Amino acid sequence: MYHTWMRYFTPSPVHHRLGLVCLGVGLQHGVLPTVGPRTLDHHVAVVVSAGRGWFRDQEGQRRTVTAPALLWLTPGVPHHYGVDPETGWDESFVDFTGPATATYTELGYIEPDRPVVPLADTAGARAAVGRIARAARRGNPLLEVETGAAVHELLVALRRARADLGGDGDPVLQALARDAFQPLSVAEHAARHGMTAAELRTAVRRAAGCSPKDYLLGIRLGRAKELLAATELPVASIARRVGYDDPAYFSRLFTRRVGTAPIRFREQQGRAVPGGWSNQIPAPDDPPMVTGGGHAPVARQGESGAH
Missing domain, CATH: 2.60.120.280 (Regulatory protein AraC)
Known part of the structure; x- marks a missing residue:
């Protein structure tokens, strides 16, 4: 039946x-x-x-x-x-x-x-x-x-939901994300996790569908975009913060992958605001709201921006 x-x-x-x-x-x-x-x-x-x-x-x-x-x-x-x-x-x-x-x-x-x-x-x-x-x-x-x-x-x-992954995802990806802004090569990342470069490439390809280099690049460029859009930090300073000692190389890489130069990206966003930048992820069930009358959102207890 x-x-x-x-x-x-x-x-x-x-x-x-x-x-x-x-x-x-x-x-x-x-x-x-x-x-x-x-x-x-x-x-x-x-x-x-x-x-x-x-x-x-x-x-x-x-x-x-x-x-x-x-x-x-x-x-x-x-x-x-x-x-x-x-x-x-x-x-x-x-x-x-x-x-x-x-x-x-x-x-x-x-x-x-x-x-x-x-x-x-x-x-x-x-x-x-x-x-x-x-x-x-x-x-x-x-x-x-x-x-x-x-x-x-x-x-x-x-x-x-794959049973071969933990609830928070693959531990190799978590470790790479944690160390993403350090100026390390793929081989150096692999050594930190007791793996060969080939083993790391296989693990990341299986977990994220891309190479370790592309996985790290996505994290780095995402953070660079945030800093360009919400701060007035110089491009050279942003490059160092996301793991690139050579600002010129960072600018070329950013331009090739994003399709526009870092300075142009900043001009397009135009979101640098006096209130600063928060690293806190908004709660989906309780997002920040404008309370009315055109006033800025009120920060909740324990929430602050980086001025």
Whole structure:
């Protein structure tokens, strides 16, 4: 015995140009019928929240699936799976496609070579699926865009829920972020963590979908932009603060990656204000607000800006 609910969508060519579209969503539980063997022309993320079963890959290898887990069904790859008749399972699935799937695969969010992925939990993924299900109401004029946006959220939630990562992400990335502004080479960063440069590159590529150099560069340039936009520090001083002893090299790097020179970026932002800069992340449930009458927001207790 099993229960199922599903909806399917046909986004227009215009919606496909958004890069990622949702083709369908479903919620099922119980002793579901066996799926396949079959091959699809699009991606499907199958999130198993409870129960257990099996998955047979294209080489014929049969793997045990124990919740919480994710099944990646990728275009052109044969798959075959089913539930344990003694337990059944609870699943939610989302069908999707679009050119953005290639980038998500390159970044490691979609893993064609890893069709069965253990998860730490499914709460975030189920919340994203729930948004797709709610958007699927008949006559919703925002259907294609709303469901497409939720697929992006789903991919992020599934990446965050991987059981091989801690709740705060990969410890190698945390350590790199902590040391990002120190003028260290990739080899020196690796040595700090007892790794070879090759091992560090492999770890960062798997966790962040990019090289250590690009990962560090993103953090450094993000901080440089903040300092350019919110302070009057000289470019040379900002370069040193984000890990570059040579201001000319920093300016060339910034210009090449950002598309505009540091000074020009500062002119475009024009946000240096007398109130200063805060490193405190606003609380999503209690964001800073203008209280009325055009007055500046009042700082909460313990909150201060750097003048």
